[in-house]
Amino acid sequence: xxxxxxxxxxxxxxxxxxxxxxxxxxxxxxxxxxxxxxxxxxxxxxxxxxxxxxxxxxxxxxxxxxxxxxxxxxxxxxxxxxxxxxxxxxxxxxxxxxxx
Numbered sequence: 698x699x700x701x702x703x704x705x706x707x708x709x710x711x712x713x714x715x716x717x718x719x720x721x722x723x724x725x726x727x728x729x730x731x732x733x734x735x736x737x738x739x740x741x742x743x744x745x746x747x748x749x750x751x752x753x754x755x756x757x758x759x760x761x762x763x764x765x766x767x768x769x770x771x772x773x774x775x776x777x778x779x780x781x782x783x784x785x786x787x788x789x790x791x792x793x794x795x796x797x
Contacts, residue, residue, distance in 0.1 A: 707746075709738040717745055720786040721779075730779035732770035739766045744780050754784040 712718035721744055724730075731737050740763060744752075747762035759780050760773070768776060 707742065709742055712742070712745055715745070716790070717749060717783075717787065720790065721745055721748070721783045724782035724786055725776070725779035728775050728779035728782050730771055730775045735770075736766055736768040740768070740776055744783065748780070748783065748787070752784075754781040756781075 718741070721741055725737075725741070730740075743763050743766055744759075747759075752758060752762055756777055759777050763773075763776065763780075
């Protein structure tokens with residue numbers, strides 16, 4: 698807790714309704730990235746923060762962005778696929794004029 702003293706902390710509940718969160722939710726579901734759900738909040742919040750900061754769909758960059766999250770069920774490829782799908786969804790929505 699000392700590391701977050703005086704800082705803002707966003708949990709997965711704080712992302713509800715955010716367009717980028719909704720794109721991630723859709724993409725991770727479509728890619729089969731979620732099974733037991735234990736790691737899901739950390740992966741979603743980490744992915745959201747990374748993509749919000751300008752993250753790309755490059756596999757190695759996604760691996761680095763999610764390095765602090767452990768998954769025992771799906772394996773990391775489906776998670777990476779989901780994040781890459783979220784990047785595509787965001788691009789499509791941007792082209793169509795949706796606000797992200």
